Amino acid sequence: EAGVTQFPSHSVIEKGQTVTLRCDPISGHDNLYWYRRVMGKEIKFLLHFVKESKQDESGMPNNRFLAERTGGTYSTLKVQPAELEDSGVYFCASSQVSRRNTEAFFGQGTRLTVV
Amino acid sequence: DAKTTQPTSMDCAEGRAANLPCNHSTISGNEYVYWYRQIHSQGPQYIIHGLKNNETNEMASLIITEDRKSSTLILPHATLRDTAVYYCIVSYGQNFVFGPGTRLSVLP
Numbered sequence: 001e002a003g004v005t006q007f008p009s010h011s012v013i014e015k016g017q018t019v020t021l022r023c024d025p026i027s028g029h030d031n032l033y034w035y036r037r038v039m040g041k042e043i044k045f046l047l048h049f050v051k052e053s054k055q056d057e058s059g060m061p062n063n064r065f066l067a068e069r070t071g072g073t074y075s076t077l078k079v080q081p082a083e084l085e086d087s088g089v090y091f092c093a094s095s096q097v098s099r100r101n102t103e104a105f106f107g108q109g110t111r112l113t114v115v
Numbered sequence: 116d117a118k119t120t121q122p123t124s125m126d127c128a129e130g131r132a133a134n135l136p137c138n139h140s141t142i143s144g145n146e147y148v149y150w151y152r153q154i155h156s157q158g159p160q161y162i163i164h165g166l167k168n169n170e171t172n173e174m175a176s177l178i179i180t181e182d183r184k185s186s187t188l189i190l191p192h193a194t195l196r197d198t199a200v201y202y203c204i205v206s207y208g209q210n211f212v213f214g215p216g217t218r219l220s221v222l223p
Contacts, residue, residue: 004158033209042117043159043213056210091158095209101147101166104209106158 002026004094004107012113018080021110025074025094032075033095033104034067038088049075050097082114117214118142119203124218127197133190135217137203140184146207148179150188152199153216159202162188193221 005024013019025032034046046065047057051072060067064083069075079086089111095104120138127133139148149164163170163177165186170177176189190197202216 031209035211035213042215043211045210045212048208048210059210089156093159093209101164101207103149103161103164104211105161106151108158109156111156 004092004105006090006092006107006110008110009108010111010113012115013082015084015114016081018078019082019112021077021079021090021112023075023077023092023094023107025092026105028096029094029105030072030097031095031104032069033093034075034077035091035093035106036088037091038085041088043091046077079112082112084114087112087114117212118146118205119214121201121203121214121217123215124220126220126222127190127193129195129221129223130192133188133193133197133219133221135188135190135201135203135219136185137188138185139203139205142183142205143207146205148177148183148186149204149206149211150175150177151202151204151211152197153202154196154199159213160199162201193219195221195223197221 007022032049037043045059048055049069066078089109091109093104093106150162151159179186198221200216204211
């Protein structure tokens with residue numbers, strides 16, 4: 001069974017450009033989470049989807065970040081326009097919604113570098 | 116802020132048991148204790164989680180004190196590949212708050 005898949009693995013863009021990150025959760029997992037680690041900081045929660053609905057987006061840093069999960073399958077995280085401080089590693093995780101306190105599985109992350 | 120306190124780093128000899136402590140004195144009644152690890156820059160890897168009973172799986176054992184204010188992750192026979200940063204997280208649901216974790220170095 002495939003795990004959580006993230007694409008691309010690396011992205012280098014210029015300040016002001018737009019980047020879209022994609023996450024494919026484990027099949028059957030309705031919970032989908034985005035996290036990120038910026039340089040020198042801990043991993044931080046960004047938002048949580050249950051199917052296509054945003055359950056909690058309290059961690060989104062500002063309105064330059066837009067997350068979508070149309071159809072409740074894969075999710076995208078768009079950064080527009082990107083700023084230097086957005087550089088970091090963006091992780092996606094998924095889990096079964098039927099069991100709230102079950103394990104969440106993380107993808108390998110997308111390393112974003114804004115120059 | 117993370118609700119857990121862990122040592123910054125620990126060493127363990129290869130083949131010996133690694134015991135990683137975690138304090139979570141403000142844990143709520145419905146919060147679980149989760150352990151994840153991160154090897155290099157890979158995504159966090161799930162290890163184990165529990166509510167109040169001790170848990171064991173193929174990777175590790177989790178010992179939670181009766182008052183639930185602390186726990187210990189036990190890797191029974193550490194190998195070089197267990198060198199990683201280990202995160203102890205208390206949470207209801209998976210909106211995790213990660214702290215800095217414990218950097219475990221397994222030495223040959």
